[in-house]
Amino acid sequence: xxxxxxxxxxxxAYQLLGxxxxxxxxxxxxxxxxxxxxxxxxxxxLAGLAVFPExxxxxxxxxxxxxxxxxxxxxxxxxxxxxxxxxICSPLGSQYLAxxxxxxxxxxxxxxxxxxxxxxxAQATEPPDHVxxxxxxMAHLCAAEAGAWQRRDGAEAASELELQAGFLxxxxxxxxxxxxxxxxxxxxxxxYAMAANAAATFAAHDLEMVGALASRFRQGDxx
Amino acid sequence: xxxxxxxxxxxxxxxLDLAALSGWLAERDSxxxxxxxxxxxxxxxxxxxxxxxxxxxxxxxxxxxADRGExxxxxxxxxxxxxxxxxxxxxAMCRLAPTGAEATRGAQKLLGAALDxxxxxxxGGPENIKPVFDFDREVSxxxxxxLPPIRWKIVPSIRHEACAVERGCRACATTCxxxxxxRADGRMVLDKAQCTGCGACVSxxxxxxxxxxxxxxxQIEAQLSALLxxxxxxGSRSGILFLCHRCAPSLDRLPRPGAESPVDWLxxxxxxxxxxxxxxxxQSLSMGAAAVGLLAGRREKCRFGQRETIGERxxxxxxxxxxxxxxxxxxxxxxxxxxxxxxxxxxxxLAPAALSGLTGDAGFDLRPDRGGTATALLGxxxxxxxxxxxxxxxxxxxxxxxTLRPGCTACGACAAVCPTGALAREHDGADVALxxxxxxxxxxxxxxxxxxxxxxxxxxKTDFGVLARGRQTLHRDQTVRCxxxxxxxxxxxxxxxxxxxxxxDPAMPVITRYCEACRALPx
Numbered sequence: 001x002x003x004x005x006x007x008x009x010x011x012x013a014y015q016l017l018g019x020x021x022x023x024x025x026x027x028x029x030x031x032x033x034x035x036x037x038x039x040x041x042x043x044x045x046l047a048g049l050a051v052f053p054e055x056x057x058x059x060x061x062x063x064x065x066x067x068x069x070x071x072x073x074x075x076x077x078x079x080x081x082x083x084x085x086x087x088i089c090s091p092l093g094s095q096y097l098a099x100x101x102x103x104x105x106x107x108x109x110x111x112x113x114x115x116x117x118x119x120x121x122a123q124a125t126e127p128p129d130h131v132x133x134x135x136x137x138m139a140h141l142c143a144a145e146a147g148a149w150q151r152r153d154g155a156e157a158a159s160e161l162e163l164q165a166g167f168l169x170x171x172x173x174x175x176x177x178x179x180x181x182x183x184x185x186x187x188x189x190x191x192y193a194m195a196a197n198a199a200a201t202f203a204a205h206d207l208e209m210v211g212a213l214a215s216r217f218r219q220g221d222x223x
Numbered sequence: 224x225x226x227x228x229x230x231x232x233x234x235x236x237x238x239l240d241l242a243a244l245s246g247w248l249a250e251r252d253s254x255x256x257x258x259x260x261x262x263x264x265x266x267x268x269x270x271x272x273x274x275x276x277x278x279x280x281x282x283x284x285x286x287x288x289a290d291r292g293e294x295x296x297x298x299x300x301x302x303x304x305x306x307x308x309x310x311x312x313x314x315a316m317c318r319l320a321p322t323g324a325e326a327t328r329g330a331q332k333l334l335g336a337a338l339d340x341x342x343x344x345x346x347g348g349p350e351n352i353k354p355v356f357d358f359d360r361e362v363s364x365x366x367x368x369x370l371p372p373i374r375w376k377i378v379p380s381i382r383h384e385a386c387a388v389e390r391g392c393r394a395c396a397t398t399c400x401x402x403x404x405x406r407a408d409g410r411m412v413l414d415k416a417q418c419t420g421c422g423a424c425v426s427x428x429x430x431x432x433x434x435x436x437x438x439x440x441x442q443i444e445a446q447l448s449a450l451l452x453x454x455x456x457x458g459s460r461s462g463i464l465f466l467c468h469r470c471a472p473s474l475d476r477l478p479r480p481g482a483e484s485p486v487d488w489l490x491x492x493x494x495x496x497x498x499x500x501x502x503x504x505x506q507s508l509s510m511g512a513a514a515v516g517l518l519a520g521r522r523e524k525c526r527f528g529q530r531e532t533i534g535e536r537x538x539x540x541x542x543x544x545x546x547x548x549x550x551x552x553x554x555x556x557x558x559x560x561x562x563x564x565x566x567x568x569x570x571x572x573l574a575p576a577a578l579s580g581l582t583g584d585a586g587f588d589l590r591p592d593r594g595g596t597a598t599a600l601l602g603x604x605x606x607x608x609x610x611x612x613x614x615x616x617x618x619x620x621x622x623x624x625x626t627l628r629p630g631c632t633a634c635g636a637c638a639a640v641c642p643t644g645a646l647a648r649e650h651d652g653a654d655v656a657l658x659x660x661x662x663x664x665x666x667x668x669x670x671x672x673x674x675x676x677x678x679x680x681x682x683x684k685t686d687f688g689v690l691a692r693g694r695q696t697l698h699r700d701q702t703v704r705c706x707x708x709x710x711x712x713x714x715x716x717x718x719x720x721x722x723x724x725x726x727x728d729p730a731m732p733v734i735t736r737y738c739e740a741c742r743a744l745p746x
Contacts, residue, residue: 002369002370003369003370006370043300045370047299047300048296048299048300048373049299049373050299050349050352050354050375051349052299052300052302053299053302053303053304056302057302201348201349204348204349204350205349205352207349208349208352208353208354208415209354209373212353212354212355212356212415212416213354213356215416216356
């Protein structure tokens with residue numbers, strides 16, 4: 001298995017998870033179903049990962065979304081993530097990590113993005129600490145890592161791995177499990193409970209792997 | 224659950240009656256699906272078909288040891304939880320049993336125990352997974368950008384809500400042979416990079432706060448209970464043979480013994496023999512095992528470096544057996560995997576004293592804080608004709624004895640940190656009592672440094688007299704009540720101690736007459 005392939009598959013996984021936690025527009029859901037089906041049939045590098053059983057379960061769940069069920073997701077999405085009482089299922093990291101000072105946490109997210117050379121577009125509808133934005137950012141970092149491997153630039157790839165490990169460890173993994181638990185209590189057995197749980201599990205497993213890889217590269221053993 | 228049995232187990236060299244075995248399984252549990260498949264046992268992953276991958280648990284009865292890692296990797300790729308698969312080497316069982324009929328009986332026990340172990344399995348999370356990259360192999364220029372094969376090692380995780388580290392417990396950290404556990408930010412944390420997944424910390428934790436999916440205490444308790452359950456398979460002369468996954472294939476090389484074998488050895492596979500504590504050994508003997516064996520293999524092949532500790536534990540248990548008037552031969556440490564020497568060690572006749580009398584009536588309870596070892600010891604002592612008077616001092620004694628020197632004020636600092644509840648402070652009318660239950664003491668020593676009067680002393684020893692007496696009051700004192708609200712101020716001894724320190728300090732009358740809350744109020 002090539003490093004570049006693994007990074008590309010991980011990029012795809014993060015994109016899929018991010019899209020699953022965005023508003024359920026019909027075109028987006030149709031694309032999700034097709035992509036999930038393809039990824040299940042051709043799991044590629046993801047099949048060797050420890051998270052694969054849970055990942056496969058998520059893909060099966062996305063594929064099972066019927067048109068009828070998808071139609072009801074609008075209301076669920078709004079109830080869970082937009083008008084949720086007391087922000088109990090908030091998809092924003094600041095609600096979990098710094099509920100009293102959300103602005104400082106949003107700034108911290110923006111600093112993480114800036115470190116990778118990105119800034120949130122003025123047209124962006126979601127704040128920087130939104131779960132879907134954070135998952136998209138991970139997809140971007142994976143794409144950058146894949147590019148570095150393809151250019152045979154090991155040092156750049158190692159630096160991208162460090163960025164991923166840092167972002168996962170500091171900004172994403174500390175609150176995703178709490179987010180997933182809260183969604184599970186409000187949407188038990190539902191699509192968003194499954195998607196939030198898949199995102200939390202995938203990110204936690206990914207942190208283990210990326211952290212271990214980054215550490216090996218840091219020691220110089222993997223170069 | 225699906226149970227898949229290898230058809231080769233019917234061959235004359237194994238001699239299992241698979242029809243009888245299937246019938247017994249179906250009768251034991253009507254919800255399991257039993258399959259008998261032909262196929263090489265070194266590739267059980269071929270049996271992971273689509274239907275199997277949808278079952279919640281899989282159990283394979285094989286005719287030879289299988290590559291556990293390869294099977295788990297294949298299971299993962301099929302979307303199956305790799306730790307929800309139990310592999311039972313029934314072929315090895317056949318080589319340990321003297322006849323085909325006895326092998327079938329042993330296979331029933333092993334399968335029944337594996338079913339119970341499998342049911343006790345609880346899935347872990349990402350915290351139980353450690354990726355291992357095989358970077359050390361030689362690489363070509365082309366392979367520099369190729370990800371080496373990843374292996375996923377199972378490591379323990381700590382349930383922080385149950386962990387006693389805040390009270391000063393370091394049992395797991397001191398037991399870990401790889402210094403993978405340590406305290407950080409007030410919590411016990413595991414350094415995955417150092418951890419080898421040997422599981423020594425799991426059996427050392429006094430409050431069972433460490434989980435190792437696939438080899439949890441609950442799973443091992445379930446397995447041992449089923450293996451030694453009375454009546455399930457009559458005519459038993461069962462012996463428990465603990466061995467690590469690495470040594471397991473050595474049983475495949477054993478030739479079938481003659482009918483003179485003294486014990487039906489039942490293998491129990493673990494990540495490392497370092498998990499096996501004296502509690503496991505003594506409880507197995509108490510529950511009716513005719514013998515217990517520990518297959519430690521060759522020193523140079525041991526990955527975890529636990530052999531000295533295992534040897535000391537065996538020595539302790541043999542000393543206990545001698546104290547009970549039983550033959551220490553009922554416990555065997557086997558440090559060879561040479562087939563002839565191994566066969567000789569397993570088939571050596573048991574001394575007559577080891578074959579009778581060691582049957583207690585308690586169930587398995589491997590948690591150190593629940594007193595299972597003491598119950599086993601007392602049960603064995605009863606069946607051997609009474610409780611011996613003497614105590615056994617030994618570095619591997621799982622039990623300790625707390626004594627108090629003069630000066631105890633019954634302040635309760637020792638009881639507050641005791642992780643197992645061996646020490647307890649209780650109010651009894653006008654008195655306060657500090658009591659001690661030897662069955663729960665693990666000799667961790669946490670009570671010693673917290674005593675402000677330096678009055679607590681702990682000996683690592685197994686004292687049958689202390690165990691037989693149960694919970695005993697070590698110190699009793701009267702309490703002084705607040706003159707204003709009636710709440711407890713302190714014990715008499717503690718106030719005497721204050722007087723000795725403070726002398727004629729003008730604060731003394733207030734301190735001795737009023738409780739902490741009332742001292743702050745205007746009198």
